[in-house]
Amino acid sequence: MTYWLMKSEPSEVSIDTLAGQPGQTIDWFGVRNYLARNFLRQMKLGDKAFFYHSSCPEPGIAGVVEIVREAYPDPTQFDFHNPHFDPKSPKDNPRWSTVDVKLVSKVELLSLAVLRTKPELAGLRLLQKGNRLSVTPVEPQHAEILERMLKRI
DNA sequence: GCCAACGTTGGC
């Protein structure tokens, strides 16, 4: 079982958006970066991910989710009216993938500022300078530390 | 709004 970290702007999809979905499940649409896409494609059923709020007043980890459907073509790439529409993606060889994630638990927001104070998390990809990837793997030792820090609500 | 960092595009 692999742990991941997935970023979302709460103005688009927040942890509460997810909690309000039927089955508390949503597809992780809109990834348009090849490295992030490749990580999506590596995800296995039962993998877990930390749900991170980015580009907001208080960025940080807001919950834990589980992968409940492995990678499949992201429908938004073919939807002309969708902001994530990609005219260059071939229908017979879709460029972008998505996975379905299901809410495991909401947590008390574990803010980026607090994460930065922990020396034992210094290696976490999220905290690396210049990191902008919206989907990243989390090393087992970092996942363990994060799981211990999270307060489920 | 600013800016650093990184990715993508396109001319050559």
Place this chain on the structure above:
DNA sequence: GCCAACGTTGGC
């Protein structure tokens, strides 16, 4: 294949 220009991300 190089690289300048441009666009995007995302914290502050």
